[in-house]
Amino acid sequence: MGRKILFITTDQQRYDTLGCNGGTVARTPVIDGLAAGGRRYERAHPQSVVCMPSRSTIITGQHPSTHGVWMNGVALPADAPSVAEVLREAGYRTALIGKPHFEPFLDPFARFAENRFAREGMPVPHRGFEHFEAATHGGQGFLHYARWLAANHPEAVGMFYPVLDMALEVNAMGGGQTGAPQAWDNAIPKEWYHTDWVADRTIAWLDSLDADDDWFCWMSFPDPHHPWDPPRSEIGRIDWRDVPLPAGYQEDGAAREAVLDGKPRHWRAWYDGRLVSNYEAPLNWVPAQMTADQVREVNALNAVECELIDEALGRVMAAIAARRWDDDVDVIFTTDHGEFQGDFGLLFKGPYHVDSLMRLPLIWRPAPSTAAGPATITRPVGLVDLAPTFCTIAGLSAPEWMEGHSLPVDDGDADARGFERVLTEWDSALFGVDVHLRTITRDGWVCTAYLPGYSHDGTEGELYSLVDDPLQQVNRWDDPAVASLKSDLLADLWDHQPVQQRPLRRIESPV
Amino acid sequence: MTLGTVRHHVRIARPANEVWARVGDAAALHTWFPGITDCHVEGTSRTITLGTGMQMPEEIITHDHLLRRFQYRIATPIFQFHRGTIDVLDMGDGTSVVVYTTEADPRTMALAIGGGTAGALDELKRQLEPNEGAA
Numbered sequence: 001m002g003r004k005i006l007f008i009t010t011d012q013q014r015y016d017t018l019g020c021n022g023g024t025v026a027r028t029p030v031i032d033g034l035a036a037g038g039r040r041y042e043r044a045h046p047q048s049v050v051c052m053p054s055r056s057t058i059i060t061g062q063h064p065s066t067h068g069v070w071m072n073g074v075a076l077p078a079d080a081p082s083v084a085e086v087l088r089e090a091g092y093r094t095a096l097i098g099k100p101h102f103e104p105f106l107d108p109f110a111r112f113a114e115n116r117f118a119r120e121g122m123p124v125p126h127r128g129f130e131h132f133e134a135a136t137h138g139g140q141g142f143l144h145y146a147r148w149l150a151a152n153h154p155e156a157v158g159m160f161y162p163v164l165d166m167a168l169e170v171n172a173m174g175g176g177q178t179g180a181p182q183a184w185d186n187a188i189p190k191e192w193y194h195t196d197w198v199a200d201r202t203i204a205w206l207d208s209l210d211a212d213d214d215w216f217c218w219m220s221f222p223d224p225h226h227p228w229d230p231p232r233s234e235i236g237r238i239d240w241r242d243v244p245l246p247a248g249y250q251e252d253g254a255a256r257e258a259v260l261d262g263k264p265r266h267w268r269a270w271y272d273g274r275l276v277s278n279y280e281a282p283l284n285w286v287p288a289q290m291t292a293d294q295v296r297e298v299n300a301l302n303a304v305e306c307e308l309i310d311e312a313l314g315r316v317m318a319a320i321a322a323r324r325w326d327d328d329v330d331v332i333f334t335t336d337h338g339e340f341q342g343d344f345g346l347l348f349k350g351p352y353h354v355d356s357l358m359r360l361p362l363i364w365r366p367a368p369s370t371a372a373g374p375a376t377i378t379r380p381v382g383l384v385d386l387a388p389t390f391c392t393i394a395g396l397s398a399p400e401w402m403e404g405h406s407l408p409v410d411d412g413d414a415d416a417r418g419f420e421r422v423l424t425e426w427d428s429a430l431f432g433v434d435v436h437l438r439t440i441t442r443d444g445w446v447c448t449a450y451l452p453g454y455s456h457d458g459t460e461g462e463l464y465s466l467v468d469d470p471l472q473q474v475n476r477w478d479d480p481a482v483a484s485l486k487s488d489l490l491a492d493l494w495d496h497q498p499v500q501q502r503p504l505r506r507i508e509s510p511v
Numbered sequence: 512m513t514l515g516t517v518r519h520h521v522r523i524a525r526p527a528n529e530v531w532a533r534v535g536d537a538a539a540l541h542t543w544f545p546g547i548t549d550c551h552v553e554g555t556s557r558t559i560t561l562g563t564g565m566q567m568p569e570e571i572i573t574h575d576h577l578l579r580r581f582q583y584r585i586a587t588p589i590f591q592f593h594r595g596t597i598d599v600l601d602m603g604d605g606t607s608v609v610v611y612t613t614e615a616d617p618r619t620m621a622l623a624i625g626g627g628t629a630g631a632l633d634e635l636k637r638q639l640e641p642n643e644g645a646a
Contacts, residue, residue, distance in 0.1 A: 073626075108546075111630060166617075431516075431618060506626070506629055507625075510622045510623065
C-alpha cells in the first residue's frame, strides 16, 4: 500500500485569498492548517492564465506550446498524455470530480466526450480517470452537476447568475448590492451549491474504495471563478462594506490610468472599453466605470466562496480520517490561474501577466507518515511541476514527456535541482484580434515579451521588479538602467521557451 | 450587428463532382457532420437533430449544382443572423477544395458552430479518401 493523493484545485483563485498567504478577508483554517504542516509555495505560477491551457498543463506536465491547448476553446486530445493514466497503470484508483475543462463547454453538437458522460455514461477510463463526475459554474448544461440539480432540485437551476448573456457573450450584467458585474443574489440552499456537491461526490467516491486501495482523486471546485453568486444564506459572513480595497486598486482614477498608461496599449484599451481581446472578459463591460464599492463587493463574495471551499475540504479531510487513511494521504491544493479582483481597476482575466493572474496558492501537505517537516519555498515553481510530483509521491519515475520536475521540498532542494525560472505564455485569436505573450519569472523579476499581434508590433514588453514593485505598477521595459538585465532575462526566456507545436490546434468553440 | 465569421477548408483528392455529390445532398448532412445525428428535408426546409438531442430548423437558401454551392440559414430565434455556405471548388487536377463558412450574429455562435464545421470537413475527407496514406 502506497501514498494516496488528494489533489484539490479551485478555479481562478488569487494567492492572497488564503489566510496562510496573508489574506485577511476569507477565513481558511483548513487550508491554513495543511500549509502549517506542509510546504507552502510563495512563487507558484501557471503556464497559462486561462482555464483550458492551464488545466491541460496540470494533467500533462507540459507547457501549452507542447500540449497544444493554446487558448480556451482548443480541445486537449483525448489521447494526450495524462498523469492520471500513469497512476492508473501503476494500480491507483483514479477519479476527477468537479470542473474538468480539457474540452470545450460550449458544445452544441455534443462532440466532446466530457459533455456526454453525464447522459451516456463513461464506458472506459477517460484521460486515466476511472471515475468522472463533472460540474461547472452554474446549474445549466450537460454535466453531471447540472443533471443532478435538474433531476433533484429543478427549482434551483435558474437561481444562478446567467454566465452568458443572450448573445452568448460573457455576461456584463450587474447584480448584488452594488451592481458589480457577475455579482448575484443566489437563492440556492448551500447544500445544493456546486461546492458542497463536489465535496459530497468526492466523499461518496472515497467511500466506494477498499481500505487498501491506493488512490488519486482530483477534486476540482468551480469557485471562486465568477460569477460571484454564492448561496444567499452565506452572504452575511462578510459585509462588503467592511472589506478593504485591494492594495493593487488605486482609488484615484488619474493615478490608476497613469499606471495603465505605462503598460502596453491593450491594457488601457480594455480599461476604457475600446478593446476586449479575449472571450473570458465581458464584451459589454467597461472597467473604467467600476466603482470602489463594486470592487469591495466582488472581493467579499469571492471570499465567501473561498470559505465555502475551505469548509468543504474540511468535510473531505474528515471523511479521509474516518477511513483511517489520513497518515498516508498527500494533499496538494492549488488553482489554475488568478483573478484581477480590482487590481488596476480590472476584473476577470486576459493577456496580462502580473501577479494578480500569475501568483497562485500552492500547498503540499505530504503524508504525515513521511515525517516531512514544514517548509516555505520561495523559488519559482509552476503547475507544470505537479504531474511529476504526483509520480514522485507514487514512487514512480516521471515519464519523459513531462517537462516539469517534482516540486522542491525546500529552497535548498530547489537550488540544488535548478528551480530558477518559471514560464507563462499567452496566445489568443478572437475575430481578428490576436495577442501573444511570453513571460519569464526569475531572480525576483518578471519579464514579458510581446510578439506581433493586433495591438502590438513585437517591440513592446513589461518588466517589473517583484521586490521593489510587488504590485507591478512601474513598467521598466524601456528603463536603460535595467537594459542589461532585460537582455539577460529575454535570452534565458528564449533558451527555455518550448517550441510551439505547429500547426496550431484549431479553436473548436469560444470556451 | 456583431457578426462573427469563421471559415474552414479542406483539400480532398477526389474530383469536384464526386465531392459535390455528397455535399450537395442536403438530406445526407448527418452522414458526414459529427454531432448531427439526423437530417430531414422538405422542400427548402431542413431539420437537423444535434448530438444533444436538440432539433434545429434550417432554411435552404442556395442549392446551385453548377456553382457547387450550398447555403442555408438556421431559423431559430437565438440567431439574429446566420448563414452557412459550403463551396466545392474544382482545382483542375482531379482534386477539390471544400470551403465551409459560418457567419452568425451573435458572433459567439459562429465560433461554436465553426468548430463543428471543421470537424465535418475532416470527416468528409476521411470518408472520400479512404485509401489515402495507406501506401
